[in-house]
Amino acid sequence: MAEQRYAIVTGGNRGTGLEICRQLASKGIEVILTSRNQSRGEEAVKKLKDSGVSYVDFHQLDITDPSSITSLAEFVQTRFGKLDILVNNAAESGIIIHEKEFVAGGGFWFHNEKLIEELQDIEHLTEERIDEIIQWFLSDFKAGKLQENGWPLTVSAYKVSKAAINAYTRLTARKYENILVNCVHPGYVITDMTFQTGAITVEEGAKGPVLAALLPDNGPSGLYFHETHIAPFSPTEYASFVKAFYEGKSI
Ligand SMILES: NC(=O)c1ccc[n+]([C@@H]2O[C@H](COP(=O)([O-])OP(=O)(O)OC[C@H]3O[C@@H](n4cnc5c(N)ncnc54)[C@H](OP(=O)(O)O)[C@@H]3O)[C@@H](O)[C@H]2O)c1
Structure with a gap:
């Protein structure tokens, strides 16, 4: 009999995260659906169980709270003694966005702005440099110098957080050769984050993260997936890739 596998999904109470939990649990993986809010998370677990999904459990997790992260790690260690899959799905925009401005502004798309370009250069990048770039961004943000400093x-x-997480993914993949570390753009998904303006359902949007989560042990690491396709990291190359992707050209 195959060994039981365990997964944690962050931000599992709604949107793509909830669907990732459903798809993984439906494949017999024991999923810890996590949510920063206890009752929202428990409700989501109930919803899944009511729909016939049984391999799902809840644990509180606020990804910005170190004590909450430690508590989850201790829970997994004590209860299962191992973790096979971690889906870092939780995110928020960080500001209050109005729907009209979001759509008119091109959503969350980022370009090759100066420091985002540096975050692509993993040959010379270190974790310390990623932290420095983020600190630099925060200080420019507070000082109103975003335009001035590109x-x-x-x-x-x-956008900066996503560019940083992509860079961090690649460094982590390189550092830990025994685990697969990949990042996934789920596609433009109909969720609260996109004011329900997305182009694909959560069922479709979850396919990429689930594919990455279930890669075989000898699968690729340090890659970027757009939906279920391997895509380039560079924003310029990625823009061409996505254009071809949506025009239905072979990629
Ligand atoms: N939708 C898209 O088109 C799209 C495109 C590209 C990438 N993505 C990425 O895909 C992922 C899922 O997005 P989505 O569209 O499903 O978003 P969503 O519907 O807005 O859901 C976001 C989830 O993240 C959780 N979350 C936010 N901050 C958290 C924190 N500090 N600790 C724990 N959980 C937290 C939210 O919990 P609460 O309910 O408590 O707020 C919610 O469960 C995100 O990483 C997003 O950036 C989405």
């Missing part, structure tokens, strides 16, 4: 001007914190 940062993204709309939904800036979200």
